[in-house]
Amino acid sequence: MARNLDPKCRQCRREGEKLFLKGEKCFTDKCSIERRSYAPGQHGQKSGQRLSGYGQQLREKQKIRRLYGILERQFRKVFAEASRRKGQTGENLLQLLEGRLDSVAYRMGFGASRAESRQIVRHNGVLVNGKRVNIPSFNVTPGDTIQLTEATRLHLRTKAAMEAAESRGFPEWIEVDIKAAKGTFKAYPARDELPPSIKEGLVVELYSR
Numbered sequence: 001m002a003r004n005l006d007p008k009c010r011q012c013r014r015e016g017e018k019l020f021l022k023g024e025k026c027f028t029d030k031c032s033i034e035r036r037s038y039a040p041g042q043h044g045q046k047s048g049q050r051l052s053g054y055g056q057q058l059r060e061k062q063k064i065r066r067l068y069g070i071l072e073r074q075f076r077k078v079f080a081e082a083s084r085r086k087g088q089t090g091e092n093l094l095q096l097l098e099g100r101l102d103s104v105a106y107r108m109g110f111g112a113s114r115a116e117s118r119q120i121v122r123h124n125g126v127l128v129n130g131k132r133v134n135i136p137s138f139n140v141t142p143g144d145t146i147q148l149t150e151a152t153r154l155h156l157r158t159k160a161a162m163e164a165a166e167s168r169g170f171p172e173w174i175e176v177d178i179k180a181a182k183g184t185f186k187a188y189p190a191r192d193e194l195p196p197s198i199k200e201g202l203v204v205e206l207y208s209r
Helices: 007-015 023-027 053-068 072-086 089-098 101-107 114-122 156-168 202-206
Strands: 126-128 147-148 172-178 181-187
Touching: 053 072, 072 089, 072 114, 072 202, 089 101, 089 202, 101 114, 101 126, 101 147, 114 181
Parallel strands: none
Antiparallel strands: 126 147, 147 181, 172 181
16 A cells, blocks of 8 residues: 655655644654754745745645655545535535544544554554444544443553543543443534645645646
């Protein structure tokens, strides 16, 4: 299966903001954005460069792809589905990305990052409505119950990730029982519940060219 193997901290620096790709490290002073907020590479510290409209659209699309850890072909499929649904395409896009099983598992604290949550899903560590699902792109629908298998729940790394997530608090659109390592996907998130730094309108403009 194809994967993006670029160093995660370089991805954050390229986009100029935290994408929370390294789990707990992103919440400490060791985060690369805290130490070097400029883009990676030989010319990363050059300032004053302005992107064209197309450049801004492309950068935003790349940022969202990296944030959710999906490749271009997958992203296009999700966008196509978002455009077919009723409502605003940009908001539909973000809701579909948040409804992926790996994203839901991450939001519930099952993994310290989306990449770690994706690995847990692939290794048969997650049950959806009592059935084992190992497809990270599986679409979770409101009302679905997601829980860890008994073996996965006992892993020290998983316990640490859930404790850290609990200390930060969970989003409004999910409900989590830490002791049971179980949660419910209550609803798709509203746009104002997602980061304002995401400018999904630029992506809609890009694919509308």
